[in-house]
Amino acid sequence: MVEQLAGAASTRLRERGLRSIPGAVNSNIRLSAPPVFFDRAAGAILWDVDGRDYVDYVLGQGPHFLGHACGPVNAAVAEACKRGMLFGGSHPLEVEAAELVLEAVGWAERLRLGLTGTECVQAALRLARAATGRRRFVRFDGHYHGWLDNVLVGPVDDGPRPASEGQLAEYLADSFVLGWNDADALGDLLREHGDTICAVIMEPVMVNTGGIEPRPGYLRRVRELCDEHGILLIFDEVITGFRLARGGAVQRFGVVPDLAVYGKAIGGGWPVAALAGRADLMDLFGTGRVNHSGTFNGSVMAAAAVIATQRLLAEDPPYDRVEAYGTALMKGLSDIAQGHGVPLHLQGLPAAFHASLGTPRSVVTDARSLQELDLDGYAGMTADLVRHGLWVMRRGIWFVSAAHGDAELAKTLDRFDAALAGASM
Numbered sequence: 001m002v003e004q005l006a007g008a009a010s011t012r013l014r015e016r017g018l019r020s021i022p023g024a025v026n027s028n029i030r031l032s033a034p035p036v037f038f039d040r041a042a043g044a045i046l047w048d049v050d051g052r053d054y055v056d057y058v059l060g061q062g063p064h065f066l067g068h069a070c071g072p073v074n075a076a077v078a079e080a081c082k083r084g085m086l087f088g089g090s091h092p093l094e095v096e097a098a099e100l101v102l103e104a105v106g107w108a109e110r111l112r113l114g115l116t117g118t119e120c121v122q123a124a125l126r127l128a129r130a131a132t133g134r135r136r137f138v139r140f141d142g143h144y145h146g147w148l149d150n151v152l153v154g155p156v157d158d159g160p161r162p163a164s165e166g167q168l169a170e171y172l173a174d175s176f177v178l179g180w181n182d183a184d185a186l187g188d189l190l191r192e193h194g195d196t197i198c199a200v201i202m203e204p205v206m207v208n209t210g211g212i213e214p215r216p217g218y219l220r221r222v223r224e225l226c227d228e229h230g231i232l233l234i235f236d237e238v239i240t241g242f243r244l245a246r247g248g249a250v251q252r253f254g255v256v257p258d259l260a261v262y263g264k265a266i267g268g269g270w271p272v273a274a275l276a277g278r279a280d281l282m283d284l285f286g287t288g289r290v291n292h293s294g295t296f297n298g299s300v301m302a303a304a305a306v307i308a309t310q311r312l313l314a315e316d317p318p319y320d321r322v323e324a325y326g327t328a329l330m331k332g333l334s335d336i337a338q339g340h341g342v343p344l345h346l347q348g349l350p351a352a353f354h355a356s357l358g359t360p361r362s363v364v365t366d367a368r369s370l371q372e373l374d375l376d377g378y379a380g381m382t383a384d385l386v387r388h389g390l391w392v393m394r395r396g397i398w399f400v401s402a403a404h405g406d407a408e409l410a411k412t413l414d415r416f417d418a419a420l421a422g423a424s425m
Contacts, residue, residue, distance in 0.1 A: 054389050058393055062397075066403065098113070104313070110281075112297070123285075124259045127282070128259070130284055142209035144203070152167065180202065181218055190225055200231055203239065204249035205349065213349065233259075242265040267306045268305055270302060329412065333413070345357060347364060358374040382394050
């Protein structure tokens, strides 16, 4: 008999949490997660409060690229905090952190630290409006840029619409939403409305929805179109930055934006984000003409975590190992699924790929073509994976960390095999 999804201790905690926390979670994205409470984590393994272990492919929704509880990063943060955490003024670690990140990405000239990717996206859009004197921006169906009113959208049909009750529909009027990977559609829009548009913002790889890569030449053509119309190109590298390569998607694809938002992996899982870009743009913050604020921006904890993480990534780059692991994992999962007659579909990059069921009629290039696959069927299958000790997301994204190794791969494939053998497909 397959064990229950949530053990007794997790169940008690959830019942207790429901009395004080709405939904017993502090982020709505966790409402759809299995009702499991975790006690600790190390490397690529989680342990719940009932003592069960899981190989983790959620990684805190992506931030733990180095794995959980990374010793050198946590030690650096603890040591730095002995001297204080917030000074209400500047401190040396902020400068060193900025220098190391700029050195890593290679293309940007200035950087501001923030707390979340959502906040840094808003800073980027504000900067783009200030620099161009224009109001509207272009974004793409299926790309995620935070949960605030002007960027959170529901399913796109004839135009953007709110994804939540209480969200103001008029806040979405400033954005055009297009299908991604279609440079002609973007060109048509910019010819008609380009003089009202301050920025084009995108995930350079559509990891949040579907693990979809850009078509050959697409990013470069977007760059050219932005230049033709005096529009800023913003890369939302909250997921891809420092995960696909030390220089992020810019290094991998060779296309340089005007501004980029980083997060997730920049500080080894500590709460930190950054906005980087051209000096002439970013210096608008420095003159005070454009406001960017935040009590915890550049905190001792965040700066120390960034410094330690960037040093680790420079001294022992894990990217080849992550690539090899993710490639072997995708092949192993596919082979096992095929053996059980399960139509598993995997796509994306080895460091962050997407799982679904079914066979697409053609190459999946955007959010609309992704709907040809059985996303709900895979989401239902994840309960069996969790029962067998694989911590995965219902929406199909699998994140690989530098802490995943041979032992985790063998355990993953054994558990995946057992889950499919016991599931009623």
